[in-house]
Amino acid sequence: MGKTDLAALQAAARDAWLFTLPLVEIATTRARGLANGSPMNVFGHMRRLADHNARAVTTPNNDTFYSTAQVDLSQGPVTINVPATGERYFSLALMDAYTNNFAILGTRTTGPDGGTFTLVGPTDAADGPSVVRSPTNHVWALARILVDGPHDVEGAKAVQHGLSMQGPAADAPGPFAHRGAPWAEYFATAAQLMGLNPPQVQDRAFLAGMAPLGLADFDPSRFSPEEAAAIEAGVAEARAAARKGGLSGAGFTGGWSYPSARLGDFAQDYGLRASVAVSGLAALPPAEAMYMRAEGDLKGALFDGTKAWRLHFPADGHLPVNSFWSLSLYEATPDGQFFFTENPLARYAIGDRTQGLVTGPDGALDIWIGHADPGGERTANWLPAPAGPFALFMRAYLPKTELLEGGYRLPPVVSA
Known part of the structure; x- marks a missing residue:
């Protein structure tokens, strides 16, 4: 040649x-699930919040329980039963084999009352108001169920118990x-x-x-x-x-990188799709959750954990969301993935539902970030970091229009 x-x-x-x-990447995730005893076309439930031991999927969250099913529609449709969830945040993302979210069932879309839905493959003849069609025969169904603190664990588990799938038995490919x-x-x-x-x-x-x-x-x-x-x-x-781009988009504005509008439903943006498969597999589209990454002082948008950092929200500048927000801290792996890091508080994220969070007299909020305990009253608002490099990601669930369209911008993370 x-x-x-x-x-x-x-x-x-x-x-x-x-x-x-x-x-x-989805095939690898599916193989891990099968090795752990999760058959095809059946929901498996993770009934513990992710911590530093969670290494199956990059950038896990510490706010929700997960329920997951690897689906094969080649033998026919499956039926999904979604329980009533009331005011609790719930989403069931349906991703095709290329990681596009082709449908999301839950709080934002189908409402709080649940329902029964039929998931069909690309060539199935089924049709109707409760039919959801997948572009591929292989589907990853991933549910996120909000856990509003230790007192809420049993309530979240009850939602998981009501989430089920029925369909033909299927052999795992591979x-x-x-x-x-x-x-x-x-x-x-x-x-x-x-x-x-x-x-x-x-x-x-x-x-x-x-x-x-x-x-x-x-x-x-x-x-x-x-x-x-x-x-x-x-x-x-x-x-x-x-290893470039991914969840955090292409650049930083005011100390934060904001997601592409194509995140989670990538169309022909194959580079973004690949980057997210490495750094944020199964990311939701912005209308469901926005992922923002803070710009650190080290190469690769990482922060130096030996330094002290501060994120300040003025009283009138809290995140505009219809559900909740959460700031997660991760250590980075050499291949560009992110996982929680062990720390003395067993705190992996901090947000508007964190118990004991202290605000100023005027409602302003300071979050203190670093390896060393800031001490005193600040400890209540401390997000512990490793002594080495770390990354910060903000999640905003059901963002309001001003956040989605760029009218609201996060304050920068600065040296404390």
Whole structure:
């Protein structure tokens, strides 16, 4: 092959790796669930709030219980029963195999009274007012159920007990390679997963550029050493690209990065989709929850935990939300993922529902962040950090229009 062909092959490998990364990440998540005894087409319930031991999904939250089901619609529809949730925040995100949220059932959309819904695959003939159609046969159903403190655990569990799924038995596909696998194994897995979950018609233009890789009938043995090197170079480019962007968008405004309007329903933004699969798998769309990341003093928007930091909300400047907000602190892994860090308070997030939070006489709120206890009255508002680098993410559930449209901006995190 000539240089031009090698360049095209490298670009095809880069684009194909990014395009298929969400498929591989969901397959990896599914394999973990199966290993833990969760069968297909059945909800599994996580009845503990995530802490520093939670390492299955990057950027977990410490506000909700999760209920999760990996769904295969190839054998027919499944029925989902959603219980009445009243004033409690609840969302059931339905993600296709490429991590797009094609439907969300819950507080914002279907209301507080619950209901019974039929989830059907892309070629199923079913139709009706309670039918939800998936673009792919593989679906990840992920519910978030607000736990409003220790006193509310049993109430949240009661909601979980009322959430159920009925449908045909399904065998889990696999086994599959993971994100870090060599390129030949990775693309063999990607080809299989694309066969099980064909891309949408609106992806055709992008897929055409991936043609030199031959994913439709993938055979790694046909590539020469020079071609293999070009593929490896393309994959290296893709890995670097996937570590950028993600939940926090492209840049910072006033000390915070705000999410793309495409978050959680990515259309043809394949780069963003891949980045989020690494740094914020299963992120919700902004209308459901906005994820903002604070700009730190270290490379990669990280903060130095040995320093003291402060986030100040004036009395008239609290977050405009219809549900709740929560500031989470994470340590970063070398591959760009984020997990809670162990600390003396066992506090992983702080927000408007935190017990014992102290506000000033005028209603202003200060949050103190760092490795060292700020002492005195400030300890009540302390978000502990590791001695090393950390990241801060703000979640705003059911944001009001002024936050969604940029009329409200968060105050910056500054040195204390």
